[in-house]
Amino acid sequence: MKKTLFVGASALAFALSAPAMAQSNPNTSDVEQTGVGETAVVDQSGSGFNSSDIDQDGEGNFADVTQVSTGADLNSSTVLQTGSADDNDAIVDQTGEGNDNTIEQRGDESLTDVEQNGAGNTSTVLQTAFTNGDETRVDQSGSQNTSDVTQSGIAAFTTVTQSNDLDGTQGNDSSVDQVGLGALTTVDQTGQANISSVSQTGALAVIDIDQNGEGNDSTVDQLGAAAAVTVDQNGLTNLSVVTQTAAGSIIDVAQDGTSNDSLVTEIADRSDVGIAQTGSSNEATVSQNAARTPFFFGTSLPVLNENQSVSITQGTAGDVGSASGNQASVAQYGRNQNATITQIGSNNTSGTRAGGAGIVQVGESQTATLAQNGSDNSSSIMQGTNGNYLLLTSAASSGNTASVTQNGDRGQSTVSQNGDGNMATLLQLAGSEDNISSIIQAGDNNTANVTQGGSDNYSGVQQNGNNLSATVTQNGVGG
Structure with missing residues (x-):
């Protein structure tokens, strides 16, 4: 079953109705909206094979996608809000295995909330075009999760939480790239072989990375004044590399385990670095x-x-x-x-x-x-x-x-x-x-x-x- 809704030139249609659809297995949904203040809600359930695509072009758009699939891979959700978009919201909730979500927002004060539960989940969020007040939250639970977030603007912040179990042999991967003033990044990873890489450009940016497991790897690259980096690793064979160009910055790296390695390179004055390592071969x-x-x-x-x-x-x-x-x-x-x-x-x-x-x-x-x-x-x-x-x-x-x-x-x-x-x-x-x-x-x-x-x-x-x-x-x- 496939439902496709095209909502276009009528502002009255926007005001009178919002696309809302509930579908059963195997479902496919395609929503296209153009205008101001559109709302798109898609609810897909069953066991596998759900797919949703939402395209909104305008201002003040809202998109909500819920997918439940517990078998045979594919849940996929793509939300695109672009153009002269302003004040957009996108929320996606996926449960099952093999989930994939891609959200692209271009405008001011956009919000993205992605929650994935299952195995082989992938989330990619892009918020840019000189955005202001961006916010991205990604929560992943399962095995082989991957999250990639790119933000541009002022006061943007990103929160990524990854947890690996569900009979997984490898861990989570998170990469965050932020450009803006006062950007904040928090990455929390629990599992094995986790990798987190964060790059920030802007003043007053704060990065907090917490990794728990074995084979964790964290790389932080910051450029801006009064930036602060905190990396906490607990497990085996952890590696943390921090490169910073910011005056008055504070770097705190704590490693607990075996064969930990920390390398900090600063090009700045009035900066403080603290490293605590417990274990052997650090x-x-x-x-x-x-x-x-x-x-x-x-x-x-x-x-x-x-x-x-x-x-x-x-x-x-x-x-x-x-x-x-x-x-x-x-x-x-x-x-x-x-x-x-x-x-x-x-x-x-x-x-x-x-x-x-x-x-x-x-x-x-x-x-x-x-x-x-x-x-x-x-x-x-x-x-x-x-x-x-x-x-x-x-x-x-x-x-x-x-x-x-x-x-x-x-x-x-x-x-x-x-x-x-x-x-x-x-x-x-x-x-x-x-x-x-x-x-x-x-x-x-x-x-x-x-x-x-x-x-x-x-x-x-x-x-x-x-x-x-x-x-x-x-x-x-x-x-």
């Missing part, structure tokens, strides 16, 4: 560089970055067995920046990911704090310009502070500072053995303090300049 790398160019010691770049902070925590406090073999590295360029790395466990490394040192700070008034609790850990801090004072013009690299605390055996620590008025403090706690400490300072008015407790420890301090101070305290045997 790796976190953060680069903050407003100069838009990868920097290394000896690279001549202007100072553009100020007032940034990075905090990386790997492992669980009080549990040295919670994480092992982790790697963490931070690179900061500019002034008044703070980097903190805390590693709890054994065989952890502060450094690598092709960066060498664990904390690299090029600039002045920088603070680096590194704490490792466990055995066979390695840490490295580099602060300064390595003699290239053109890097910071007349500022040179001065007033930096480096603090290293290691609790355990066979720890290795290296601190290198270049500039004036720098301070390096190394503490290897009592009861530890076979630790190695190295501090190298080049410049005037620098201070180095080393305290080693335990036995068979080694400390080396090298200073070059004027008005220098070095204090080494070793408590134990064979130090």
